[in-house]
Amino acid sequence: MKMMADRAFGEFDFIESVCEMFRSMPNNGFEGIGDDCAVLPIGNGEALVFTSDMLNEEIHFLTDKSSAFQIGYKSLMVNISDVAAMGAKPVATMLSLALPKERFGDWSAEFMRGYKKASKKYGVKLIGGDTVGSKSGVCISVTAIGRAPMANIKRRSAAKVGDVIVVTGRLGASAAGLRDVLAGKLSTRNAKIHLAPEAQVCEGEWLGKQDAVHAMADISDGISSDLQHILDRSKKGAIISMDGVPVARGASFQDAICGGEDYQLLFTVDRREAESLMQSFEQQFGKPLYKIGKVVRPNYDCYYIGWEDSNGRVVYALDGGGGYNHFGDND
């Protein structure tokens, strides 16, 4: 169960307690608690995956900084990114919208244009939802359904010692873009990546088919946090080469590891097959993968990330980084 939250108040305690409340109930065939999606095997070697995200005005977007089109586009993309992270293909979504009176009309039409553009790009059908009034701001809830052969499903818990850790693109653009947006520069390359991100849908489905790929997640909170989820679930450690982290143009190293909302994919791959997989991927998608580190044995029960500098020195907490804070943080 993925229940992300803002870090400000006591939400993590709440999420922990919710998971605990339902732990003893029968699963009705569902698996994947702790992954980006819940998984339902449906027979004949097939599975469906399910994920929900909520985006709320003033928390996840500002209606005076994002166009309605961009908010619609992003609402779909952030959701199907979780499906891609499972190695599955998104097939349908349900969309629920709470809209203040003044948002019906031009704003809602533009929102739907963006939502549809993103949906159509990947053949994702809108199959249901709800529209309600709101006496306060806009609230958006999207549920995505994905489909894949059961054998393709990638779980966070599958990382193995020796695996190479790989990301599908340069990181930090969204965090740098957020700075641009807040400074009123809405048209920079990074601002656009922040406002209308692109999920790695085809890449995720392709990686799902590769047996050499073990654990996978999407980068919604920054690799220091998202990799930690993989390590916690896999009960492993990791060494990340700081020089190996691909930093997007205009972004800092800090943006790249802690910024989040990049919606690239992060995965671990059998080290004997890493090179050939990276070549095949580049042939398939015309862009490179980036090796950033390796999976190692845990240090006692501590599923740490060690950050290795160019002199081979490893530190286990980066100044201001999210890595340390997430030590032992099970989601």
Add this chain to the structure above:
Amino acid sequence: MKMMADRAFGEFDFIESVCEMFRSMPNNGFEGIGDDCAVLPIGNGEALVFTSDMLNEEIHFLTDKSSAFQIGYKSLMVNISDVAAMGAKPVATMLSLALPKERFGDWSAEFMRGYKKASKKYGVKLIGGDTVGSKSGVCISVTAIGRAPMANIKRRSAAKVGDVIVVTGRLGASAAGLRDVLAGKLSTRNAKIHLAPEAQVCEGEWLGKQDAVHAMADISDGISSDLQHILDRSKKGAIISMDGVPVARGASFQDAICGGEDYQLLFTVDRREAESLMQSFEQQFGKPLYKIGKVVRPNYDCYYIGWEDSNGRVVYALDGGGGYNHFGDND
């Protein structure tokens, strides 16, 4: 696709346009557009059904009139009511919550206690969701997944001329209860029905198994509206015997036909089998079904509801009723 909305602004136009936007896209195997749930056949004669609802503070509930427990209970019930209306068994939900800071803690814990009580009652597992902050009110989104043999799935479009129209319980209690709530009387029988309604989960699954049951819907907006949806989809008319409508204690006839939120089931049944089905139901559940009318041929392309009084006189629009307004209203 069920996209309900408040009636105040231009939402119906919006919903129409959303449905139209996605009509040309491939269905990816999903059916059931226009029903309470979308339907996905998954092979071996099995199907999954999907529905989403959103509840928003000040629109669907008042936090000073409902306890957090009741809001949690109701959030689950209104959603699985749509699953029951398809003849399916609810198996899982995803819950997304936008909560202002002051709602984390006691309020959110009580909300989850109510949500879990309703979930556990019918064995519905919570499999995912999202928790986000809110700078305004509470917003709740629930997606339910149901499962049934494909042959059990009941569609709004399946009503046949001559069918008897039946409801599973007395109507109007919720509307009468809302009046009590607004008057500050939160503990009356009807107020409790309004604040923490009960979905007809076992009844829906049982009715799904009866071949004699043709079309079915849940009563979320009042029979004048919900029956109209069945008639529009089935291209039929109906005659309702006003004396036959079972009015809940403390409720008016107007409450019973237009009030909504009763979450009883409304269905049409083959007239030759109606009596034996009604007997079997009463044996099974220890409570009666209520015959309220019959399905008739449409009058040209007008899928009207005729209201028959005790003198056999039929009127086609009731003063202040929702029936007339919903003439030709396709959802």
